[in-house]
Amino acid sequence: MKKIFSLFSLLVLLIIDFAAFAQTQRFPRPEFESGYTQPVTSMPEPRAGIFALVDVLLLIAALSLITWFIHKKRSRTGVVITSLFSIVYFGFLREGCVCSVGSVQNVVLALFNPGYHIPLSALAFFVIPLVYTLFFGRTFCAGVCPLGAVQDVFLLRPISLKKWLQKVLGLIPWIYLGLAILYAATGTDFIICRYDPFVGIFRFNATFFMFAIGAAFLLISVFIARPYCRFLCPYGVILNLVSRVSKNHLSITPASCIQCKLCENSCPLDAINKPVEVKQMEDKRSATRRFILLGMIIPALMIIGGWVVSNFHENLAMVNSKVRLANELLHFNSNTMKESLEIEGFRTSGKTKEELYLESAAILKQFYYGSWMLGAFIGLVFGLSLAGLTRYRYREDYEADKGECVSCARCLKYCPVESN
Template identity: 40%
Template structure:
């Protein structure tokens, strides 16, 4: 991609992610990367997290404004009983929807695995040869001519392409199911009943960049006090 020697589809996909990154922080890492999704889940159980001291919070919202990834959750009071009942129904529906999304995502991934498999050079070559033999393609490419001149049986290439397509189909099921699972868990997270008295960093989306600390007025005062406390012994030593 960065050498500008990839296929047209790969270059367009990279361009889409670059443009999306202008308005969305880390779009691929947050929504498509399997490793990022695993970190999203595991980080919820981390024993060391970025926290905001409740007794020092003055609700200035500067931490929320400063966060580049929208990882600061606003305070949420305890909802009323009718709202609680509605949220419980939403939560049950979201949990029941998870397996449906997994199956639907896997099926959709398997359906698009065919076109996606043509990004593979061997599958694309087999498709080109089949198109030439059936009359769907009237112009031979350099790759197809080189393959025919090599003397290799076309059936071997077809068998190799079929094996690659089956791998793509399996990968489509796994990838689609994983995306469906991530979407379902996201819905469950949105439907959960949460209670917060102060602004809190979301451990699943926080990257511990520390910008919330640098914008917190009480944190700035604390850091200045520490700097003065460290500077006093140095002055005594010099004297």
């Protein structure tokens, strides 16, 4: 009996299905008598995966080449040549995509969203520069990253910034990184790609606003070395951290430093640390006090940061299109207002208002927790930068600051010491 019933229901379903199909075809396809052959519906294939492999191989080749130029040849010319290659290939030919800076967001989205998996090329562009940095310092920044390279070739009259200004501006990339992670994790937007100042120039299709920003960055980088890299790039701060523990960072002198001070002002990024005179060690009591004080300030900063940012979580969430739509719908009055394209799209989608409100409430909740974490993260970064300022570090020679140095190799030719 059950079997008959299921067969019957299947038949009914089939009939309904057929009826639905017949309904969509208002004008049935004619039976041609003239021997007409129908063209094939065009469905062009995407760019073959082999090209993604070429991108990754070229990245590895460029990284290896520039590392060899910096570490073995100690040649600035080599760095410039690799930079030009990167600008032409990764910049203009590949139109700035795929890029390591943006790949941070793919990684975050893949970690938080189980339905998304990251393209292997994007993952390679995220990981390979990190691995090279772990071994050789930020050679990726030196001239493989097209964004860094294009600023570096514009640097003609470097001026040095005040130390405090560098420290303060150096906090911006952390905030930018935190925001980018928040928006990528909630699946809202990829802000790093959206506000990339140079990609519009590489593609020759920037909006006026983005072109103005890109041009301003290039103009600034004539005087101030790499403004985007130092004060905005979210991938740069990750590389900065990794580079601090790198195994073979570039050393200014090929043999041993004779403290001739010739390289002292050669760095356009002010990333050369000067020798520190031997100082009396801080006594134990003051060190303990400092430690306890910092141990209290950092958590306090994290809590304050979390509280402050979480107060703005609704504003942050307005970037999300679903939240924006729900908000628009809430204030929509069909008598006085003209229906926007978004509301029209929503109406035709057949979703109910309640579903949308529930979805947007869930997203708002994510943003609430996310903004607490973002605020705590910013607080932690502020606290640790404070702690870094109080740290005393003994140094005998002129050394590159392993974190800030982008291995552009400008300082190398200032060193008069011959390698042995």
